Amino acid sequence: xxxxxxxxxxxxxxxxxxxxxxxxxxxxxxxxxxxxxxxxxxxxxxxxxxxxxxxxxxxxxxxxxxxxxxxxxxxxxxxxxxxxxxxxxxxxxxxxxxxxxxxxxxxxxxxxxxxxxxxxxxxxxxxxxxxxxxxxxxxxxxxxxxxxxxxxxxxxxxxxxxxxxxxxxxxxxxxxxxxxxxxxxxxxxxxxxxxxxxxxxxxxxxxxxxxxxxxxxxxxxxxxxxxxxxxxxxxxxxxxxxxxxxxxxxxxxxxxxxxxxxxxxxxxxxxxxxxxxxxxxxxxxxxxxxxxxxxxxxxxxxxxxxxxxxxxxxxxxxxxxxxxxxxxxxxxxxxxxxxxxxxxxxxxxxxxxxxxxxxxxxxxxxxxxxxxxxxxxxxxxxxxxxxxxxxxxxxxxxxxxxxxxxxxxxxxxxxxxxxxxxxxxxxxxxxxxxxxxxxxxxxxxxxxxxxxxxxxxxxxxxxxxxxxxxxxxxxxxxxxx
Numbered sequence: 226x227x228x229x230x231x232x233x234x235x236x237x238x239x240x241x242x243x244x245x246x247x248x249x250x251x252x253x254x255x256x257x258x259x260x261x262x263x264x265x266x267x268x269x270x271x272x273x274x275x276x277x278x279x280x281x282x283x284x285x286x287x288x289x290x291x292x293x294x295x296x297x298x299x300x301x302x303x304x305x306x307x308x309x310x311x312x313x314x315x316x317x318x319x320x321x322x323x324x325x326x327x328x329x330x331x332x333x334x335x336x337x338x339x340x341x342x343x344x345x346x347x348x349x350x351x352x353x354x355x356x357x358x359x360x361x362x363x364x365x366x367x368x369x370x371x372x373x374x375x376x377x378x379x380x381x382x383x384x385x386x387x388x389x390x391x392x393x394x395x396x397x398x399x400x401x402x403x404x405x406x407x408x409x410x411x412x413x414x415x416x417x418x419x420x421x422x423x424x425x426x427x428x429x430x431x432x433x434x435x436x437x438x439x440x441x442x443x444x445x446x447x448x449x450x451x452x453x454x455x456x457x458x459x460x461x462x463x464x465x466x467x468x469x470x471x472x473x474x475x476x477x478x479x480x481x482x483x484x485x486x487x488x489x490x491x492x493x494x495x496x497x498x499x500x501x502x503x504x505x506x507x508x509x510x511x512x513x514x515x516x517x518x519x520x521x522x523x524x525x526x527x528x529x530x531x532x533x534x535x536x537x538x539x540x541x542x543x544x545x546x547x548x549x550x551x552x553x554x555x556x557x558x559x560x561x562x563x564x565x566x567x568x569x570x571x572x573x574x575x576x577x578x579x580x581x582x583x584x585x586x587x588x589x590x591x592x593x594x595x596x597x598x599x600x601x602x603x604x605x606x607x608x609x610x611x612x613x614x615x616x617x618x619x620x621x622x623x624x625x626x627x628x629x630x631x632x633x634x635x636x637x638x639x640x641x642x643x644x645x646x647x648x649x650x651x652x653x654x655x656x657x658x659x660x661x662x663x664x665x666x667x668x669x670x671x672x673x674x675x676x677x678x679x680x681x682x683x684x685x686x687x688x689x690x691x692x693x694x695x696x697x698x699x700x701x702x703x704x705x706x
Contacts, residue, residue, distance in 0.1 A: 278604055278612025279652070289640075291616040296651030301372050301637075302335075302364060304644030305345050308375045315362060315377075316345040318639035318646060320398075320437065320581070321626030322390030324415065326365055331630045333364040333637055334378060334396035334415050335646065336385040345644075349380020353424035354406065359385045361398050361423075363415040370635060370648040378415055379423035383407045386452065387437035387531060387581070387626075393469045397427075399435035401452055408432040410449070414471055422472055429477045430462050431514040437541070437581075439534035441559060445469055448539050448557075450529035451515065457526045458518040459483040459541065459557075461506060481506040482518035483557075483564070485703060501688060502703050504557075504564050524701050531581035531593070536658070538665030540567075542579040544595060551577040553675075554592060555697065556665065565693035566700060568592075568605075569675040576603050576611075576673065581625060586633030587653070588660025593624050593638075600624050602638075607660055607667040615649070668693075681705055 279293035290298055304316045319336040326332040337347050339359040347360030360380035365373045379398060386401040388410075396413040409426030430438075434453035441448070445467025451457040464478035488501045509517040519525075527550075532541040539557040546553040551570030557563070570577045578596035585591055588607060591614065594600040600623060602615040615638075617624045623641040630637070633656045636649040668674065675696040677685075684705045685695035699705045 277606065277608075277610050279614065282613060282616055285618065288618055289645075290647060290649075291618055292649065292651070293614065296649060298647045298649045299370055300645050301366060301370065301648050302375060302644075302646035304642075308362070308377065310376060312348050312377065313345050314375065314644070315339065315347040315358075315360070316343050316642065316644050318641055318644035319385065319625045320387035320389075321628050321637060321639060321646075322388075322396055323628045323630050323637060324390065324394050325631040329368040329632075330373065331366045331635070331637075332415050333366060333628070333646070334390070334398075334413060335362050335364065335626065335639065336388055336398055337361065337644075338384050338386045338401070338641070340384045340402065347377060347380045349377050349419055351419040351421070351424060352381025353379070353411070353426070354381040354383075357381050357383050357407075359383050359400070361385060361396065361413050363418065364646070366630075366637075366648065370650065376418055378418040379411060379413045380419065381424060382411065386435075387450075389438040389440065389532070390628075391440050391469070392442040393471060395471055397438045397447070397474075399438060399449075401434050401436060403432075403434055403453070408434060410435060410438060412472070412474060422475070425475065427474050429480060429511050430474070431460060431480050431509075431511040433515050436530055437532040439532050439539065441534055441539070442469075443537070444559070446559070447474070448532060448534060448541075450532050450541050451526075452528050452530060452544075453515065454528035454545065456515075456519070457529045457543075458515060458523050459526060459529060460509070460514065460518075480509055480511045480514055482509050482514065482521070482523040484521065484523040485564075485698060485701060502698050504562050530579070530595070531583075533583050535584040536662040536665045540582050540584070540590070542582050542592070544578050544580055547571070552579045553700075554579050554582065554590075558665065563690075563694055564697045565691060566675045566697040567693060568669050568673045569696075571676070574672045580623075581627055583627050583629075584661050584664060585654075586629055586656040586661075588657050588662075588664050590664055591627060593627055595623050602627065605670060605673065607663040609668060609670050611670045611673065675700070 282291040306314050315337040317338040319338040321335045324332040346358035359382040361378045363378045364375045384401040385398050388398040400407050410430040413423045436450040436452035438449045447462040449460040466473040466476040486505050488503045507521045526543045527546040528544050530542045530544045543553045554568040579592045580595035581593040583591050590605040592603045600617050604612045626639045681695050685692045
């Protein structure tokens with residue numbers, strides 16, 4: 226993720242104690258400020274219905290986060306305040322995941338994208354490298370959306386940008402760096418903070434400028450994105466031990482990068498003798514995976530960012546790809562070995578620089594922008610509509626780490642600098658696993674879909690693939706005629 230110019234902290238703190246306030250977006254469209262322990266009830270109405278967004282945004286008088294009518298937020302953590310043990314809350318909030326805790330609590334694990342000396346470093350007691358200031362923290366959030374405990378979970382790393390949660394309740398934190406001795410993935414157990422596992426790199430996952438990861442729960446395969454523009458690669462890690470237990474990923478595995486190749490003739494229909502292309506996974510050296518992927522002619526992306534695996538589909542973003550460097554979103558379907566270009570930013574549509582992405586509990590795709598200025602959360606539905614859910618109106622401060630509580634009733638999201646963690650709630654739609662699966666195979670809204678030529682359309686028909694799959698081949702240099 227890019228570092229934008231920070232909002233002046235002194236001016237921010239003059240906003241009048243916003244860190245302990247809750248804002249309610251009422252049915253009148255006006256925002257009402259509550260006291261420290263007072264949260265006003267949200268409207269139960271949905272302006273556009275469950276499957277079409279939540280209506281226009283209401284301006285936040287606090288100048289932080291515009292949300293639809295009926296939604297409210299509370300700032301639950303702020304850089305520079307105190308952790309439970311008195312250490313300062315570190316700066317540069319970034320990737321995050323949510324897990325089920327005791328007594329209906331939510332356990333949040335949060336990255337801190339720090340790479341040098343800073344006013345608010347991650348101060349750990351068992352660091353990987355005591356000379357570095359990055360790491361992770363955890364928050365135990367009660368059902369009342371108030372923090373019960375906040376503490377360091379790992380330290381001594383560099384640029385902990387994104388990462389991903391595991392199905393077994395741990396957090397894989399990623400270093401976005403190529404510095405010697407760094408550039409690894411670490412497994413963090415929020416229930417056993419700062420243990421030796423948290424400072425032991427998973428070396429077989431590769432030394433490169435990591436961004437995000439997620440796990441296919443059916444196979445245990447871990448998918449990884451690289452943010453190292455202008456040339457980055459998509460990887461997967463096939464573990465020797467796919468049992469899904471804490472520490473199993475440390476037992477080694479095979480690192481592979483995605484490539485596109487012409488398939489052998491026995492995979493071509495006898496009624497059609499033209500070329501047929503497909504995705505293959507090539508083994509790469511984990512000590513020099515980027516160089517190996519380049520030498521083996523793997524797919525060259527620009528700057529891969531966020532990812533999310535859900536409903537049998539792996540979603541990931543390329544934040545500045547395309548002719549105008551405005552970004553793309555892809556989806557990879559392991560069961561059919563299919564790579565599709567789902568969305569492509571152009572000057573004609575209003576979404577750019579896709580960064581973090583997630584699938585909501587009710588099945589919509591949410592894309593978080595990182596283009597500077599007033600970045601937003603854009604929703605896309607399986608039914609082919611789009612909407613804006615939130616707009617960060619702090620000056621050039623990045624949104625990061627969107628994640629939902631296990632019950633789907635609260636969205637947690639970070640503003641990177643000055644670091645803030647928001648809890649947002651209101652009339653969210655109910656959990657719908659069927660729509661999550663549908664989203665994995667739905668067509669994008671027309672304005673966001675990649676534009677394909679007649680030649681590409683004809684190629685798709687001949688090959689028996691979707692136009693989205695043909696677009697992915699064409700954008701990455703396959704000779705489509």
